[in-house]
Amino acid sequence: MLSCLRYRNRLGAYLDGELSPRRSKTVSAHVARCKACRVALEELRRLAPVMHALEVPPVPAGLADHVMARARTSALRSHMEPVTWSPLEWWRMVSAPLRLAACATVLLAFFLGVALGRGEFVFGNKQTTVAGTASMEGFEWFSQTPPASLGSTYLMLASNDVGGRNR
Amino acid sequence: MLDSGDSDELLVQATGQGDLDAFNQIVERHQGWAWRVAYRFIGNEEDASDIVQEAFLRLLDASGRYRPTAKFRTYFYQIITRLCLDRAKKKQPLLLKTFPDAPDPSPDVTDTMMRQEAAIAVRAALDGLPPSQRMAIVLRYYEDLNYKEIALALKMTTKAVERLLARGRDGLRVILGNRDDFFHP
Numbered sequence: 001m002l003s004c005l006r007y008r009n010r011l012g013a014y015l016d017g018e019l020s021p022r023r024s025k026t027v028s029a030h031v032a033r034c035k036a037c038r039v040a041l042e043e044l045r046r047l048a049p050v051m052h053a054l055e056v057p058p059v060p061a062g063l064a065d066h067v068m069a070r071a072r073t074s075a076l077r078s079h080m081e082p083v084t085w086s087p088l089e090w091w092r093m094v095s096a097p098l099r100l101a102a103c104a105t106v107l108l109a110f111f112l113g114v115a116l117g118r119g120e121f122v123f124g125n126k127q128t129t130v131a132g133t134a135s136m137e138g139f140e141w142f143s144q145t146p147p148a149s150l151g152s153t154y155l156m157l158a159s160n161d162v163g164g165r166n167r
Numbered sequence: 168m169l170d171s172g173d174s175d176e177l178l179v180q181a182t183g184q185g186d187l188d189a190f191n192q193i194v195e196r197h198q199g200w201a202w203r204v205a206y207r208f209i210g211n212e213e214d215a216s217d218i219v220q221e222a223f224l225r226l227l228d229a230s231g232r233y234r235p236t237a238k239f240r241t242y243f244y245q246i247i248t249r250l251c252l253d254r255a256k257k258k259q260p261l262l263l264k265t266f267p268d269a270p271d272p273s274p275d276v277t278d279t280m281m282r283q284e285a286a287i288a289v290r291a292a293l294d295g296l297p298p299s300q301r302m303a304i305v306l307r308y309y310e311d312l313n314y315k316e317i318a319l320a321l322k323m324t325t326k327a328v329e330r331l332l333a334r335g336r337d338g339l340r341v342i343l344g345n346r347d348d349f350f351h352p
Binding site: 009012013016018043044047048050051052053054055056057059063064066067068070071072074075087 | 185187190191194195198199202203206207212216219220224228233256282285286288289290293305306307308309313325329333334336339340343344
């Protein structure tokens with residue numbers, strides 16, 4: 001009896017083709033020997049056409065229109081709502097590799113900045129003025145008054161003028 | 168620009184970017200089966216209509232976060248089944264003291280009446296099942312989903328689906344079993 005109950009619980013899966021080949025073969029062999037399970041299996045087979053007696057009315061007219069009307073209202077509301085600033089939203093949305101890349105970029109920029117900043121002191125000339133920094137080879141173009149600019153011309157004229165007065 | 172042949176996954180992603188025309192296509196494509204699942208489960212047009220509308224609106228809300236890691240249909244089944252089960256929890260259980268009798272087999276009873284009687288009996292039998300068993304039965308018998316697909320839709324294991332179906336079928340046989348015309352024609 002216990003054995004029969006175990007098979008009875010498997011009859012539905014057997015009928016649906018969901019059992020492994022080995023289990024299916026076991027159930028099939030049992031059903032061939034057991035009249036009660038054969039009757040139960042036959043009743044299960046008859047259940048499917050019975051279930052299809054349930055009729056379904058057609059989709060209500062205008063269902064899609066109702067959905068779209070609500071969707072448009074929802075879309076309009078979301079446009080009118082104040083934008084909330086969520087600076088870390090992008091962090092939550094990106095994948096782990098991208099987060100790692102972002103961290104690596106920030107760290108690289110930091111250490112590069114430190115290394116370049118230390119470079120000033122390595123040469124021994126602590127040049128703190130902008131003009132002084134600008135005179136390092138190749139960096140004069142980054143100064144506030146690069147060569148041939150209006151600013152540098154003015155400074156040159158001004159220094160000549162001061163020199164002229166001081167004579 | 169999307170056209171009518173685009174996949175559901177593409178349409179949902181376009182919806183997530185604000186394309187309501189893409190969303191309209193999704194609604195047109197899937198309202199039919201969504202309606203059938205909801206109606207077969209809940210049993211009345213008003214509730215079924217509410218469930219289907221709500222399912223599409225939840226899809227719209229979630230479309231911005233949608234990633235096509237699973238088939239769209241599986242994803243939408245999850246939404247619909249969840250809404251159906253939640254609605255069933257809110258409804259009062261249908262208690263029938265008597266079930267429809269087997270139809271009169273006399274010759275003047277038309278086939279239509281017999282079919283209507285059978286439909287009422289099946290409806291009553293489904294309503295007599297616990298919601299989770301009822302949903303498993305609906306997905307198996309009417310949507311023809313296999314156990315793995317049902318498991319994905321209901322977010323459970325295939326073993327749990329097998330148990331639900333076994334109990335659901337037992338329940339249906341008990342309720343419908345007194346009708347000789349069903350099981351002993």
